[in-house]
Amino acid sequence: MEDRSSRVVVIAPHGGFIEPATSQITLEIAAESFSFYCFEGLGADRSHHELHVTSEHFDEPMALNLLSKSTIVVAVHGRTDRDDPDISWVGGLDTVLRDLIVQALRQDGFGADARLKGEALAGSRQAECRCSAGDPEIRKGCAQVRR
Numbered sequence: 001m002e003d004r005s006s007r008v009v010v011i012a013p014h015g016g017f018i019e020p021a022t023s024q025i026t027l028e029i030a031a032e033s034f035s036f037y038c039f040e041g042l043g044a045d046r047s048h049h050e051l052h053v054t055s056e057h058f059d060e061p062m063a064l065n066l067l068s069k070s071t072i073v074v075a076v077h078g079r080t081d082r083d084d085p086d087i088s089w090v091g092g093l094d095t096v097l098r099d100l101i102v103q104a105l106r107q108d109g110f111g112a113d114a115r116l117k118g119e120a121l122a123g124s125r126q127a128e129c130r131c132s133a134g135d136p137e138i139r140k141g142c143a144q145v146r147r
Contacts, residue, residue, distance in 0.1 A: 001037045009035040009070040016040030018048040019078030026076045091115035091122045
């Protein structure tokens, strides 16, 4: 975690071996500009299923403190590869920001799709109650992460 007093915080609530590569992606997005937080399962030799807390139940105090100081929160998640492992799914109730993130990913050569209302991982008020304004979530397919 690093609080850089920025308006933007990038989080990996399922980092380390919980959802592999999400911590690294979070650090890359945050770069030197944005605050970041990673909750990580660090034992490579075991399953971390018990650490996979849903968004509406995620209440780790240091994360909540950082989120409370931010106006934009971008959450990076993994997802199970299905028919489109090279595509990142970008959801969230802030559809303007969601679409800007999709556009930026595509301009940088990544596959990205905006998740629309009613689609899986599109975002819901309940799941995003910890973030202001229904901020975006990026769900990465494993092949995308390996690029």
